[in-house]
Amino acid sequence: MEVELKxxxxxxxxxxxxxxxxxxxxxxxxxxxxTAESGTLLGFREGTAVPLAPESILRxxxxxxxxxxxxxxxxxxxxxxxxxxxxxxDRRFVRISHSEIVNLRQVTALDLSLTGTIRMTLTxxxxxxxxxxxxxxxxxxxGL
Numbered sequence: 001m002e003v004e005l006k007x008x009x010x011x012x013x014x015x016x017x018x019x020x021x022x023x024x025x026x027x028x029x030x031x032x033x034x035t036a037e038s039g040t041l042l043g044f045r046e047g048t049a050v051p052l053a054p055e056s057i058l059r060x061x062x063x064x065x066x067x068x069x070x071x072x073x074x075x076x077x078x079x080x081x082x083x084x085x086x087x088x089x090d091r092r093f094v095r096i097s098h099s100e101i102v103n104l105r106q107v108t109a110l111d112l113s114l115t116g117t118i119r120m121t122l123t124x125x126x127x128x129x130x131x132x133x134x135x136x137x138x139x140x141x142x143g144l
Contacts, residue, residue, distance in 0.1 A: 001026070029087050043069050043076025050076060054092075058106045058122045060085055062099035070126065094141050096120070097131035104141065112144075 020027045041052045058070045062082060069076050080088070086095055095101050102120060111119035118130040118138060130138050138144075 025083060028081070029084055041069075041078065041080075043071070043078055045074070045076045052076065054089070054103075055105070057093075057103050058124065058126060059103065059128065060093075060101040072124065091141075094138060096128065096134050096138060098133075100128060102128065110142075 018027065018030060041054070041057075042049045043052045044050075052069060052071060056071045056073065058072070060067060060069050060078070060082060062068070067078050067080060067082055067085070069078050078085070082095070082099065082101060086093070086101060089101070092104050093101050094104055102122065106123045107120050108123055109121040111121075114129075116132050116135070118135060120128050120130060122128065
């Protein structure tokens, strides 16, 4: 990727133009970063948009071709894709499967006795599983 900066004092505000030969995951991720409002994440439920505090989020997961976010206050739909969320969120959020990202600060228990996977219990009793592909990554993130 080539990055270019032009300073034009005649402009009233900053303008960003993204030029690409095709729309790719990299381009989408870049657009998501550029259009993201300083850390504000909106959840949608029944036509209402609600700002979500990162500390109240338990997990993000894919369901019925949508991305859902489970919080302490219930479940909402978000408009970002999981890969965009993964790039945008800080280190406390870790991908545990192809379709799920969890908040490590909301993990209350880990069951390592299962062969090849880890069972995670989150605040409120929600149980989820780390897929085999992500076990090593989770163990590194937790220092196990």
